[in-house]
Amino acid sequence: xxxxxxxxxxxxxxxxxxxxxxxxxxxxxxxxxxxxxxxxxxxxxxxxxxxxxxxxxxxxxxxxxxxxxxxxxxxxxxxxxxxxxxxxxxxxxxxxxxxxxxxxxxxxxxxxxxxxxxxxxxxxxxxxxxxxxxxxxxxxxxxxxxxxxxxxxxxxxxxxxxxxxxxxxxxxxxxxxxxxxxxxxxxxxxxxxxxxxxxxxxxxxxxxxxxxxxxxxxxxxxxxxxxxxxxxxxxxxxxxxxxxxxxxxxxxxxxxxxxxxxxxxxxxxxxxxxxxxxxxxxxxxxxxxxxxxxxxxxxxxxxxxxxxxxxxxxxxxxxxxxxxxxxxxxxxxxxxxxxxxxxxxxxxxxxxxxxxxxxxxxxxxxxxxxxxxxxxxxxxxxxxxxxxxxxxxxxxxxxxxxxxxxxxxxxxxxxxxxxxxxxxxxxxxxxxxxxxxxxxxxxxxxxxxxxxxxxxxxxxxxxxxxxxxxxxxxxxxxxxxxxxxxxxxxxxxxxxxxxxxxxxxxxxxxxxxxxxxxxxxxxxxxxxxxxxxxxxxxxxxxxxxxxxxxxxxxx
Ligand code: C2E
Ligand code: CA
Ligand code: CA
Numbered sequence: 001x002x003x004x005x006x007x008x009x010x011x012x013x014x015x016x017x018x019x020x021x022x023x024x025x026x027x028x029x030x031x032x033x034x035x036x037x038x039x040x041x042x043x044x045x046x047x048x049x050x051x052x053x054x055x056x057x058x059x060x061x062x063x064x065x066x067x068x069x070x071x072x073x074x075x076x077x078x079x080x081x082x083x084x085x086x087x088x089x090x091x092x093x094x095x096x097x098x099x100x101x102x103x104x105x106x107x108x109x110x111x112x113x114x115x116x117x118x119x120x121x122x123x124x125x126x127x128x129x130x131x132x133x134x135x136x137x138x139x140x141x142x143x144x145x146x147x148x149x150x151x152x153x154x155x156x157x158x159x160x161x162x163x164x165x166x167x168x169x170x171x172x173x174x175x176x177x178x179x180x181x182x183x184x185x186x187x188x189x190x191x192x193x194x195x196x197x198x199x200x201x202x203x204x205x206x207x208x209x210x211x212x213x214x215x216x217x218x219x220x221x222x223x224x225x226x227x228x229x230x231x232x233x234x235x236x237x238x239x240x241x242x243x244x245x246x247x248x249x250x251x252x253x254x255x256x257x258x259x260x261x262x263x264x265x266x267x268x269x270x271x272x273x274x275x276x277x278x279x280x281x282x283x284x285x286x287x288x289x290x291x292x293x294x295x296x297x298x299x300x301x302x303x304x305x306x307x308x309x310x311x312x313x314x315x316x317x318x319x320x321x322x323x324x325x326x327x328x329x330x331x332x333x334x335x336x337x338x339x340x341x342x343x344x345x346x347x348x349x350x351x352x353x354x355x356x357x358x359x360x361x362x363x364x365x366x367x368x369x370x371x372x373x374x375x376x377x378x379x380x381x382x383x384x385x386x387x388x389x390x391x392x393x394x395x396x397x398x399x400x401x402x403x404x405x406x407x408x409x410x411x412x413x414x415x416x417x418x419x420x421x422x423x424x425x426x427x428x429x430x431x432x433x434x435x436x437x438x439x440x441x442x443x444x445x446x447x448x449x450x451x452x453x454x455x456x457x458x459x460x461x462x463x464x465x466x467x468x469x470x471x472x473x474x475x476x477x478x479x480x481x482x483x484x485x486x487x488x489x490x491x492x493x494x495x496x497x498x499x500x501x502x503x504x505x506x507x508x509x510x511x512x513x514x515x516x517x518x519x520x521x522x523x524x525x526x527x528x529x530x531x532x533x534x535x536x537x538x539x540x541x542x543x544x545x546x547x548x549x550x551x552x553x554x555x
Pocket of ligand 2: 330389421452
């Protein structure tokens with residue numbers, strides 16, 4: 001027992017050391033001899049001896065920490081290092097020392113493995129996502145700061161990923177499938193990681209990928225590769241899950257100088273990818289920022305407009321081409337803007353495509369239409385079938401069908417007086433099973449389905465077998481050509497024939513001239529809609545029109 005420690009050497013001291021799982025020691029800084037308390041042999045497996053005796057048992061990366069003790073000039077120091085036990089395991093030792101004279105160091109060492117492990121686990125938990133094990137938002141921000149901060153001054157690419165139809169996987173296959181999907185995606189991202197590339201999960205189905213050391217072209221090529229790999233369908237219990245991935249790309253230093261700015265730029269590009277048709281990869285451009293601000297302003301203004309009842313449906317009649325009678329109306333949104341007058345949806349289309357606002361505006365408009373319908377019936381007028389448009393985002397909303405059916409019940413309106421209009425892309429750009437389930441849910445409740453803008457999207461007549469619809473609306477662009485060339489006429493005629501064979505009603509949109517009307521009659525089109533017959537009108541004008549029709553019929 002060394003002199004210093006021997007001074008305290010009584011049974012109590014040694015017992016206290018053992019109870020605290022501690023080693024007391026003293027080092028001669030001239031000879032580097034270390035004297036240790038008796039507890040040392042039990043706890044770390046070495047007794048008194050040269051400094052090298054302990055150094056060779058310390059992890060090579062940590063060795064300098066212990067070797068440097070007493071040489072810094074400071075009076076008190078503390079270090080934590082990894083130590084190999086005699087059994088070959090590793091423990092963490094904390095050592096606290098005091099330099100009592102120029103040649104003498106006294107210290108105490110104790111095992112902090114448990115605390116250290118718990119601390120690491122907490123850190124790991126704080127920085128990683130539970131489900132996928134990928135770094136989380138906090139950890140990702142650190143990585144990004146580091147990548148920008150000097151490690152890769154020559155360029156850092158950032159990719160924001162978002163799955164287009166993940167919600168639908170959850171809705172139709174359950175959360176277990178959703179979790180499986182996310183874990184598979186995480187696995188794919190991990191496979192692409194390494195060489196400085198880091199992937200992180202931010203929340204839900206949002207991921208970020210940081211790829212340093214790429215120029216603009218390489219960054220785009222990498223993002224495309226990412227889209228290909230990550231966008232592959234996922235097999236789950238003999239089912240195929242597919243959600244489509246949209247990617248927004250930004251690059252340091254071209255698009256932003258800070259980590260925050262870079263994330264914002266990638267988000268804006270992602271937003272653009274979603275809006276230009278989804279399942280795309282889009283690189284940030286400065287002018288995109290402006291568009292996003294405009295849109296935000298518009299959306300918040302529209303929220304107010306909904307609150308003040310400034311948004312209302314107008315109605316455009318549909319005409320039976322054989323009898324000339326009104327068969328129904330299409331409801332079309334109008335915004336009575338206090339400064340800009342009556343706005344058509346061109347000015348606020350974004351609201352219909354916003355994931356949150358679309359549900360609100362759609363539900364709101366649908367109720368307004370129902371109120372108008374109740375009022376018409378009260379005064380004894382029957383407007384026929386009312387067509388109501390559902391945007392891509394609104395159709396995608398898990399609650400939409402239930403809301404529609406519930407609203408019909410609330411107002412006690414028979415579902416048969418309703419037709420829901422969706423475009424081909426609304427059906428085709430998403431999980432087919434989910435889309436079909438929604439369509440069937442609506443039809444089961446007696447609501448008719450109309451395929452809007454037919455011919456302009458990716459659909460072909462063959463899709464009519466996948467999705468059971470009741471009506472197809474031939475897009476205005478075909479009607480425009482119908483009189484001018486034989487080809488235009490042949491297309492419309494073909495659609496009418498096939499639709500007839502499938503038992504579907506055909507409505508021609510945007511009929512503006514008598515010539516167009518006659519051509520449509522000649523090919524056997526059932527109904528038409530257009531300025532030739534009437535522009536969309538307010539509720540009051542609908543009342544006038546229906547009264548006049550009833551009077552004409554009575555005559
Ligand atoms: P859409 O569903 O194809 O509606 C027909 C559009 O063509 C309407 O424009 C209508 O006013 C216009 N139109 C009708 N006849 C003629 C014509 O003879 N010539 C010309 N040039 N145009 C004609 P509107 O009301 O501006 O609506 C534009 C689009 O906005 C609609 O196209 C629809 O996609 C969307 N929209 C309107 N209301 C709603 C709504 O309540 N919900 C949703 N999701 N979308 C809506
Ligand atoms: Ca429509
Ligand atoms: Ca249309």
